[in-house]
Ligand SMILES: Nc1ncnc2c1ncn2[C@@H]1O[C@H](COP(=O)(O)OP(=O)(O)OP(=O)(O)O)[C@@H](O)[C@H]1O
């Protein structure tokens with residue numbers, strides 16, 4: 001059964017795209033087949049996977065605004081890495097919220113579009129923009145679980161509360177199957193007090209008990225350099241701490257089942 | 261004449277809120293009167309300024325959804341620092357885009373609301389969420405200049421192109437007075453190649469010529485610790501590199517006039 005995973009956090013810059021790109025590649029190294037869906041109009045997941053986005057390329061924008069039979073197969077592109085495919089984003093996605101405002105069932109568009117190809121992959125990882133707009137709601141409707149990168153910084157910690165509220169709303173009103181896979185601490189820096197402090201708060205907060213991954217994603221410049229090179233860190237800088245962390249994350253992700 | 265400044269960048273986590281909070285406080289230390297307007301539903305600017313947001317407090321949400329005479333004066337709260345006031349955000353802002361979708365002139369709501377109080381301040385700094393939604397457009401319509409924090413990282417650099425396009429669109433269609441104040445490199449870390457690399461690209465790119473501030477905002481844990489304490493770094497850790505950088509930014513901001 002395909003794991004349909006939303007990678008989300010309304011707080012910006014917490015490492016959502018880095019997690020989608022690098023966890024996807026690490027899972028492919030484990031022999032899994034993975035599809036990345038880039039639902040962020042900034043198309044950073046495409047950039048991070050070295051896929052050039054051209055204007056006439058079918059994208060997730062077409063899937064949600066002009067759903068047609070078999071459209072999803074045309075939108076899938078392969079990457080340079082075996083077992084790792086992408087459905088790219090498009091800048092026009094930014095306007096989709098207003099375009100679909102009067103459409104019945106607008107939150108179901110992505111779920112319906114992906115129905116055709118779900119069985120073909122072990123894992124589908126969906127990147128989201130830093131907002132709780134229609135695009136993120138579409139992803140939450142298509143997903144079965146949510147993986148939450150949480151920067152070990154104050155504002156990102158505060159943002160969890162709002163995110164959990166939104167997930168509860170979606171679960172109650174739109175998608176009863178949505179569960180939380182877990183919270184992954186990111187940008188962890190052992191040397192700074194604030195980072196250790198926020199990690200401690202995450203681990204001791206009763207609301208997040210049992211949800212915090214053991215794996216920490218440490219701040220590591222190799223992750224950013226790899227993004228610049230359009231290659232996942234596990235393929236570009238195999239000996240780096242970034243590569244080690246995302247490989248560890250892939251193993252823990254496969255071992256954990258979402259909390260209903 | 262009051263400087264009406266939007267602090268914006270669609271890329272998440274680049275230091276928009278840190279810049280609004282700390283530049284505002286540094287300008288107040290220079291003897292200026294400053295109003296912060298928090299247009300991000302995550303209300304991080306309020307948190308960073310130590311202002312407790314309670315549910316029944318008037319906020320910028322009331323100003324744009326139910327504009328009434330004199331409403332803005334009721335929404336202004338003072339902070340602990342002389343010359344530094346805030347109009348807080350509210351979680352309901354997240355729904356404003358849909359609420360206002362059929363309203364004529366919905367992009368002008370903030371501008372109209374602020375008209376009453378503009379002359380009372382030297383500078384108005386407006387924080388924006390990491391998206392180009394109606395909230396950010398409202399800020400661009402009320403603003404006369406845009407200050408752009410740009411993390412010295414690959415995705416943030418790529419995001420500038422989209423942001424410049426949006427600003428050009430707003431200028432052509434809604435607000436002819438909107439100009440670019442400048443681009444401020446943030447999260448600069450002299451030790452990492454990627455950071456030096458992106459700074460070099462910013463400074464040499466013909467599109468951004470003359471717009472990049474000399475002041476660099478370095479990565480400094482004191483900035484994050486101060487945010488956690490609800491105090492600007494220039495007041496909380498006065499000897500830190502973060503405090504030094506934001507004081508230098510205030511001086512350069514006052515010396516620079518926006519490029520029309
Ligand atoms: N572990 C890490 N160490 C160092 N840099 C990182 C790490 N993870 C991500 N980065 C870099 O930090 C920046 C922010 O990360 P990223 O863009 O993945 O966050 P995001 O949550 O997707 O942001 P947005 O909210 O804009 O979508 C990027 O430039 C990325 O390359």
Ligand SMILES: Nc1ncnc2c1ncn2[C@@H]1O[C@H](COP(=O)(O)OP(=O)(O)OP(=O)(O)O)[C@@H](O)[C@H]1O
Nearest residue numbers: 012153272273274275276277278390479480483484
């Ligand atoms: N110069 C700095 N050094 C260290 N940490 C910083 C610095 N500037 C900001 N931070 C921290 O990094 C995180 C991201 O910064 P901030 O929240 O200000 O960015 P933002 O652009 O406002 O994010 P969003 O897109 O979510 O609104 C915050 O936790 C903040 O405290």
Ligand SMILES: [Mg+2]
Nearest residue numbers: 016017040044
């Ligand atoms: Mg992203």
Ligand SMILES: [Mg+2]
Nearest residue numbers: 276277300304
């Ligand atoms: Mg912010």
